[in-house]
């Protein structure tokens with residue numbers, strides 16, 4: 353059912369996932385072989401039955417009959433008496449064998465398929481955990497979720513149902529055809545005349561299936577994306593009256609999905625009757641030739657019935673096979689996409705140096721950076737030395753490059769030119785995990801998880817912190833008072849993304865995290881949204897405490913932060929245009945003074 357040579361490597365790669373389950377796979381195939389042979393032998397049994405009715409001894413005897421004869425030779429019974437006992441026993445035995453084959457084949461194939469899906473899904477998830485930040489800039493979260501859920505599940509369809517059906521029905525076809533060839537090979541050749549026509553239909557239809565399947569997949573990505581965005585932004589949607597707009601967006605995404613699915617269904621609905629008609633033609637020709645007196649002479653009544661039964665039986669498995677093609681093509685299209693994501697290179701981590709605790713001396717040397725696909729330099733030939741323990745405030749207009757700068761320091765991107773050094777070594781020379789331990793971050797958008805307050809603070813590598821350390825971090829972050837007021841204190845479960853906490857409380861949790869991490873370098877992205885005075889004062893106290901004794905890079909919005917900073921660096925269009933203390937900069941009456949006069953709200 354391939355539609356090109358490129359598929360070969362796809363099959364091979366998919367098959368690679370089956371290899372660890374070879375034994376179970378083989379058992380399953382044996383099950384299906386038993387099942388399909390059981391099917392043929394049940395047709396063969398008819399010959400035994402019918403031939404026992406006639407008085408004359410038939411020219412040939414069937415497979416089942418010979419087997420029964422060998423196991424339990426006929427003695428003085430008439431053929432009818434003999435058959436009366438042997439046929440029911442043989443029928444029940446064959447049916448039981450076939451049933452057992454069916455069970456083993458199906459269930460064991462499911463074991464293989466489900467294990468493959470589990471492996472694929474966890475591997476894909478781990479890939480998402482290791483890809484560079486640029487990957488997330490290019491894909492919406494919704495589309496990634498859809499890849500993990502929908503696409504992987506599509507592969508499972510191909511791997512379980514389709515593989516099962518292919519084996520079961522494919523083997524049945526092979527068994528039936530072999531049986532017919534064995535009974536009368538010349539007559540059976542008629543089937544081979546229509547085979548190329550069927551093959552062509554299957555190939556053409558397969559191509560269409562694949563194309564529509566890709567589109568269905570993409571459309572599922574859009575559906576997930578719109579749902580996720582909408583459900584996550586329900587407050588803005590209500591207050592800005594965007595209900596209708598979002599509803600229309602969702603409808604468009606869902607409609608596209610419906611249309612593509614219908615096109616796929618149309619192709620499927622057309623192809624099955626075409627294949628059936630081709631088979632009917634073959635069957636018609638078969639009857640015409642079979643009833644030819646010269647051919648008839650070669651058959652006993654029983655073997656003729658068995659032959660025709662087998663020929664008539666072949667239609668069903670072929671129909672099922674052609675029907676399952678859409679599932680296979682969907683699975684292959686999904687596998688293509690899943691593998692493509694898996695081939696994304698992980699975040700570069702080639703460094704070998706390790707650090708226990710850095711001093712915190714940070715130097716940018718002629719750093720330039722532009723985002724992938726953008727010709728504009730977000731950071732333009734920037735040089736800056738920050739001494740250990742120094743606090744530097746970055747100010748500049750929106751889009752001037754402040755966030756990009758601190759992302760480069762966190763190694764979320766690599767500078768296009770120049771280098772960044774920590775304690776005199778290029779940061780790319782450090783092992784990533786060891787390097788990131790040196791940097792604490794309190795960002796504007798605080799990411800919380802639906803877990804307890806304790807686990808939200810003692811997060812990741814901090815998970816085995818002692819209760820004492822956690823308590824101390826909370827105290828220093830001025831978070832202990834509100835945490836103690838929560839119903840279960842530190843063990844209170846937070847809702848999705850920390851629902852149930854105020855903005856100021858979230859910030860203090862983030863600061864507690866940073867205290868616990870106790871990294872020598874701290875990146876602080878001050879929130880622009882105003883907090884109420886009391887909350888603001890608490891956060892400020894916490895921030896003052898956390899920046900002590902650390903090299904701090906702060907994207908500053910508050911005058912108080914800027915005044916306290918050892919140095920203010922003014923950025924514009926990715927360049928440093930001025931630096932110095934707040935007072936000095938005001939006296940220079942440059943961009944900084946202008947920004948200052950425009951009010952702190954604009955000091956992004």
Ligand SMILES: Nc1ncnc2c1ncn2[C@@H]1O[C@H](COP(=O)(O)OP(=O)(O)OP(=O)(O)O)[C@@H](O)[C@H]1O
Pocket residue numbers: 489723724726730748749750751752753754755756757956
């Ligand atoms: N993911 C991205 N892909 C492409 N360009 C980006 C991306 N992020 C930022 N930019 C561009 O890089 C430049 C610097 O952006 P950056 O986010 O560093 O500014 P900023 O100073 O932090 O602004 P703000 O104060 O508004 O947060 C801008 O021109 C912005 O459009």
Ligand SMILES: [Mg+2]
Pocket residue numbers: 754755756
């Ligand atoms: Mg920013």
